[in-house]
Amino acid sequence: MSGWYDANLVLVQSTxxxxxxxxxxxxxxxxxxxxxxxxxxxxIGAYTAAIVVIRWEAPALLAIAAGALLASFVGWLLALLLHxxxxxxxxxxxxxxxxxxxxxxxxxxxxxxxxxxxxxVIADISMAQIIGVTLIVVLLLAASERGRIGxxxxxxxxxxxxxxxxGINVRRYRQAAFVVSGLLGGCAGAIxxxxxxxxxxxxxxxxxxxxxxxxxxxxxxxxxxxxxxxxVVFTWLPSILAVVGEWQQIIYxxxxxxxxxxxxxxxxxxxxxxxxxxxQRRRLKELAAAGAADVVEDxxxxxxxxxxxxxxxxESPVERQR
Amino acid sequence: MLQDLVNAVALxxxxxxxxxGMSLAWGTIGIxxxxxxxxxxxxxxxxxxxxxxxxxxxxAVIAIGTLVGAALSLAVQVFAFEPILRRAxxxxxxxxQILIAGIGVAIVPLAIAQENTKxxxxxxxxxxxxxxxxxxxxxxxxxIQILVIVLALVLGLGLARWLxxxxxxxxxxxxxxDSEVSSIMGVDRRRLALLTMLVAGGLAGLAGxxxxxxxxxxxxxxxxxxxxxxxxxxxxxGVGSIAGVIVGAYVLALAETVVLTQTSGLWVDAVSFGLxxxxxxxxxxxxxxxxxxxxx
Amino acid sequence: xTAAVERISAPDAVDPRPVLExxxxxxxxxxxxxxxGLSFALxxxxxxxxxxxxxxxKSTLLAALTRLVPLTRGGLIFDGxxxxxxxxxxxxxxxxxxxxxxxxxxxxxxxxxxxQLGQDLHGAAAANGSPLLRRLRPTRTPSAGxxxxxxRTRLAGLEKLRPGELSxxxxxxxxxxxxxxxxxxxLLLDExxxxxxxxxxREISELLKDLRSEGLTQLLVEHDVQxxxxxCDYVFVMNFGKMIAEGSPASVVRxxxxxxxxxGKRWREAADRQAGGGERDRGDEHA
Numbered sequence: 001m002s003g004w005y006d007a008n009l010v011l012v013q014s015t016x017x018x019x020x021x022x023x024x025x026x027x028x029x030x031x032x033x034x035x036x037x038x039x040x041x042x043x044i045g046a047y048t049a050a051i052v053v054i055r056w057e058a059p060a061l062l063a064i065a066a067g068a069l070l071a072s073f074v075g076w077l078l079a080l081l082l083h084x085x086x087x088x089x090x091x092x093x094x095x096x097x098x099x100x101x102x103x104x105x106x107x108x109x110x111x112x113x114x115x116x117x118x119x120x121v122i123a124d125i126s127m128a129q130i131i132g133v134t135l136i137v138v139l140l141l142a143a144s145e146r147g148r149i150g151x152x153x154x155x156x157x158x159x160x161x162x163x164x165x166x167g168i169n170v171r172r173y174r175q176a177a178f179v180v181s182g183l184l185g186g187c188a189g190a191i192x193x194x195x196x197x198x199x200x201x202x203x204x205x206x207x208x209x210x211x212x213x214x215x216x217x218x219x220x221x222x223x224x225x226x227x228x229x230x231x232v233v234f235t236w237l238p239s240i241l242a243v244v245g246e247w248q249q250i251i252y253x254x255x256x257x258x259x260x261x262x263x264x265x266x267x268x269x270x271x272x273x274x275x276x277x278x279x280q281r282r283r284l285k286e287l288a289a290a291g292a293a294d295v296v297e298d299x300x301x302x303x304x305x306x307x308x309x310x311x312x313x314x315e316s317p318v319e320r321q322r
Numbered sequence: 323m324l325q326d327l328v329n330a331v332a333l334x335x336x337x338x339x340x341x342x343g344m345s346l347a348w349g350t351i352g353i354x355x356x357x358x359x360x361x362x363x364x365x366x367x368x369x370x371x372x373x374x375x376x377x378x379x380x381x382a383v384i385a386i387g388t389l390v391g392a393a394l395s396l397a398v399q400v401f402a403f404e405p406i407l408r409r410a411x412x413x414x415x416x417x418x419q420i421l422i423a424g425i426g427v428a429i430v431p432l433a434i435a436q437e438n439t440k441x442x443x444x445x446x447x448x449x450x451x452x453x454x455x456x457x458x459x460x461x462x463x464x465x466i467q468i469l470v471i472v473l474a475l476v477l478g479l480g481l482a483r484w485l486x487x488x489x490x491x492x493x494x495x496x497x498x499x500d501s502e503v504s505s506i507m508g509v510d511r512r513r514l515a516l517l518t519m520l521v522a523g524g525l526a527g528l529a530g531x532x533x534x535x536x537x538x539x540x541x542x543x544x545x546x547x548x549x550x551x552x553x554x555x556x557x558x559x560g561v562g563s564i565a566g567v568i569v570g571a572y573v574l575a576l577a578e579t580v581v582l583t584q585t586s587g588l589w590v591d592a593v594s595f596g597l598x599x600x601x602x603x604x605x606x607x608x609x610x611x612x613x614x615x616x617x618x
Numbered sequence: 619x620t621a622a623v624e625r626i627s628a629p630d631a632v633d634p635r636p637v638l639e640x641x642x643x644x645x646x647x648x649x650x651x652x653x654x655g656l657s658f659a660l661x662x663x664x665x666x667x668x669x670x671x672x673x674x675x676k677s678t679l680l681a682a683l684t685r686l687v688p689l690t691r692g693g694l695i696f697d698g699x700x701x702x703x704x705x706x707x708x709x710x711x712x713x714x715x716x717x718x719x720x721x722x723x724x725x726x727x728x729x730x731x732x733x734q735l736g737q738d739l740h741g742a743a744a745a746n747g748s749p750l751l752r753r754l755r756p757t758r759t760p761s762a763g764x765x766x767x768x769x770r771t772r773l774a775g776l777e778k779l780r781p782g783e784l785s786x787x788x789x790x791x792x793x794x795x796x797x798x799x800x801x802x803x804x805l806l807l808d809e810x811x812x813x814x815x816x817x818x819x820r821e822i823s824e825l826l827k828d829l830r831s832e833g834l835t836q837l838l839v840e841h842d843v844q845x846x847x848x849x850c851d852y853v854f855v856m857n858f859g860k861m862i863a864e865g866s867p868a869s870v871v872r873x874x875x876x877x878x879x880x881x882g883k884r885w886r887e888a889a890d891r892q893a894g895g896g897e898r899d900r901g902d903e904h905a
Binding site: 015032081082084085086087088089091093095096097099100103104106107115210213214217243246249250252253254256257258259260261262264 | 354405409417418421422425427429437546557592599601602606
């Protein structure tokens with residue numbers, strides 16, 4: 001067992017990083033905020049952590065905190081800047097933001113190490129720390145998917161106008177989406193740079209957006225669990241596909257394309273729908289047996305209305321009791 | 323300076339041909355096809371494969387590229403986007419899924435081309451066409467550049483005119499304005515959508531072949547880079563406006579050329595990204611775009 | 619739902635400060651005067667009605683009252699406070715609940731969760747103890763307000779179902795339950811009984827009247843004239859954005875202007891018969 005762990009350590013670590021990255025895009029998406037700024041936050045987190053470690057030999061947790069906080073602050077600024085945008089336009093604006101960041105880092109000269117990036121980012125980071133951070137994140141997110149906040153998030157996503165009518169400050173929630181996305185992306189980037197000891201513009205380009213997106217599509221966008229499934233699949237899939245050799249990328253692309261078309265809810269969506277379908281059928285059977293007439297399409301009402309109209313036509317509107 | 327201008331116009335023409343197809347699809351049937359870039363590249367790639375074995379004149383190569391592009395785009399519409407549209411619960415979710423599906427689909431042609439060429443540039447060395455350069459004083463212009471510029475302007479303006487004047491063009495525009503009403507009015511949305519994607523793909527393929535001839539060679543990754551520039555162009559010009567695409571393409575090309583000549587080449591890409599952000603922040607509908615009216 | 623002070627429900631008694639007041643309210647959409655100079659006051663503890671054909675501006679008025687749509691002119695006063703610059707979310711927080719013309723439930727949530735959404739607001743105001751902890755604890759056992767709302771709208775037993783599995787009328791009841799769970803001061807209902815059977819309509823009418831006796835002020839936008847006659851204490855009639863009549867339902871229905879607009883002779887005769895042979899008809903109803 002420990003042999004497997006040591007051999008696959010890099011992959012296990014990558015799974016955690018992948019999870020945080022996927023979450024940074026999934027959380028806003030869950031709220032109906034089409035922001036891909038999580039990838040840019042990843043870049044900010046990575047470079048900040050790298051700089052902090054290289055220049056001031058900061059310890060790992062501090063570096064992560066610095067990266068995550070700066071990224072979440074930028075997220076908050078983005079929320080203010082982009083608050084009027086929605087849907088596709090917001091998505092594109094955030095992708096543009098991500099890519100501008102990658103250009104900036106390429107041209108950042110000494111600070112960012114230019115096109116070759118930064119290396120020698122050496123700080124002790126233990127698996128326990130990574131697991132700890134991730135666990136806290138996941139617990140908080142899981143809590144936010146249930147109870148009062150979970151319901152309100154659902155409202156903000158599905159029907160913002162209704163959410164407002166329910167007293168929800170939609171703008172505040174959307175701002176929170178950006179900030180949390182920044183925190184998560186920043187964490188992911190910082191942890192990754194500490195693990196790999198290097199970061200460069202090539203690591204933070206559009207490919208990262210695609211990766212984050214595909215993790216969420218395959219895993220499922222509704223919940224942190226989907227992000228986990230996606231992260232696991234995409235971290236381990238390449239090594240599984242390596243068997244297939246040259247066709248690897250092609251199969252990878254085909255899987256993503258097929259999932260995006262046919263299984264938009266991802267693996268999690270499939271499972272949840274199936275489970276709900278079973279439950280629903282059972283409940284409806286019970287209710288039908290109990291004779292509850294108002295469940296499922298009740299056409300009785302239509303017939304009554306027709307009868308009323310008939311009677312009205314006969315000029316005796318008051319006596320329409322049945 | 324004048325040379326830079328000529329190069330910028332040629333570049334803008336390529337951008338125009340590429341963005342024209344995307345804008346047409348997006349502005350009328352509301353489909354933002356992320357696989358457009360991959361189709362662009364793969365059409366050139368297919369032509370390259372054929373030309374490696376059969377010595378063909380440029381006209382034939384262009385024809386191949388255009389046809390492959392059209393076919394691919396049609397296939398993507400039928401096998402990827404239509405299923406999504408059928409099953410999505412509202413337009414907003416469909417939009418997002420189509421975007422994502424496009425990204426997914428784009429990976430496949432990219433991977434095939436990368437596999438074959440090992441990410442090395444490929445060109446039409448097997449073609450019988452030879453580029454000739456015309457020299458006018460300090461100016462050097464190749465016949466390819468002239469061809470590109472002429473084709474782009476003709477097709478761009480022609481498309482704009484066709485949309486205004488022809489019955490199908492009107493039908494397409496009506497879908498763009500209000501899809502439901504248009505179908506009540508008897509517009510066959512499906513047929514027109516297929517036609518649109520066909521034309522868009524053809525334009526992409528055409529652009530791919532022409533760019534390859536212009537530069538001598540392109541890499542499998544060339545398509546990706548262009549997609550984002552096309553976004554910038556369409557956003558700048560305004561979704562739904564062909565005039566906007568025409569203006570936007572040349573503005574972007576000019577801006578990039580200026581940045582390229584005044585600073586180092588590394589900031590060039592930032593121009594398109596910066597444009598996207600600026601336009602979205604200050605004038606979301608772009609230069610000529612429709613105001614999006616949200617019903618309360 | 620706390621029983622407030624017993625209010626006198628006769629329309630011409632001396633009334634305390636109105637819950638909602640509209641002063642010369644107008645909503646213009648570039649050229650269209652959807653609402654054109656409306657003034658009214660909703661006194662506490664009564665059920666008011668807005669009657670009008672489609673296009674008369676009723677729904678726009680409701681949207682303006684909940685601040686989803688800005689006023690072109692005029693002012694709104696809620697409980698003595700100026701209201702027209704308040705955000706929709708704050709409107710809800712001040713105690714205005716509403717249902718919508720097209721049912722707006724969250725399809726991804728169960729009936730219980732949809733109703734809880736209403737109570738979430740009420741709960742926020744009444745929260746004691748650490749707000750963070752309260753939010754994190756998943757609400758398994760529905761609190762009193764929610765169960766009461768569900769009971770009163772006869773939704774017991776359907777809590778675990780999702781809106782997609784319910785009939786239209788039942789979905790509307792969920793909306794009403796959600797609005798009640800908000801513990802509002804003013805309840806705005808936009809055609810709440812559309813799509814319901816007659817039995818359901820009667821039940822809703824009884825429910826609204828019960829809520830009234832507990833002090834809840836209501837404004838009902840209704841198409842169904844019988845529902846209006848049965849439920850409302852006072853009716854405003856709109857046409858083309860203006861108020862063309864107001865008064866008790868029976869009197870309003872008899873006004874020529876109103877009848878001309880859209881009720882038709884039949885209903886005037888119905889109102890006459892109801893006023894005249896009132897007891898006999900009511901006896902028939904319960905047969």
